[in-house]
Amino acid sequence: MAEHKAPLKDAYDLILEAIDVGVYRPGDRLVESELADRFGVSRTPIREALQRLETQSLLTRDGRSLMVASLDHTQLAELYVVRGELEGLAARLAAVHATPEEISVLRDMAAADRALADDPKALSRANRRFHKQIHLASHNRFLVQQLDLVHRSMALLATTSLAAEGRSAGTLAEHDEIVDAIAARDSGRAYKALRDHISNAYITRLKLDAQAVEAAE
Known part of the structure; x- marks a missing residue:
């Protein structure tokens, strides 16, 4: 019988979970290369995930850098x-x-x-x-x-x-x-x-x- 494995989390879920548990806090900068190394995925899905999170206002842009947004x-x-x-x-x-x-x-x-x-x-x-x-x-x-x-x-x-x-x-x-x-x-x-x-x-x-x-x- 084939073993059923839980589906792997995608880059978006991995980053969101890291924010949720406090690995990354409001004001922390997120760097593509560092995230790719941390989660063991290529930079392309990381880039797409960051764009999605920015669209949802969970990340904010400071010049060319993205950082975790904060709520006033x-x-x-x-x-x-x-x-x-x-x-x-x-x-x-x-x-x-x-x-x-x-x-x-x-x-x-x-x-x-x-x-x-x-x-x-x-x-x-x-x-x-x-x-x-x-x-x-x-x-x-x-x-x-x-x-x-x-x-x-x-x-x-x-x-x-x-x-x-x-x-x-x-x-x-x-x-x-x-x-x-x-x-x-x-x-x-x-x-x-x-x-x-x-x-x-x-x-x-x-x-x-x-x-x-x-x-x-």
Whole structure:
């Protein structure tokens, strides 16, 4: 029997993942030759991936160089407004369309994540998986596509809001409330729970940014 291997990630996915996990941070320059060596691919797919990322505003140009973009205060606010509404809609639809199996997976995720409360980076990765599962449970392919775009832009945030003191516990409790609302098939409650969850994350983000500015002065 032939062995089935997972498809290899293309250059675009490799670079995007490196930005997402913090290998490359906002302001870092991306050099074709260095990326080709790091990922073991030729420069042509790297060049095409960089062009695609620039088109999506994930990279910005400084003369002839490309670097990871950063979000200013206004862009951050705009991103969270869109994210809150789309995530809330996903939860609303999940409350209607999620299968019992999908709800079971969400419960298992929320329970397992409690063990990560003291590891912000690991909890951040788990948080993304949890939100992605809700997106899929909405059973709306167009919404999933739009949320994928939003979450790509979230990779431009240099730190996770889960690193703030007390935020991990709040996040875990909010996840439980979201799952409970979806399981109860209460679409309005699910929408509000996820909207409040994103709002709390945004408040934490603003506090972190204010502290960073204060520390730099």
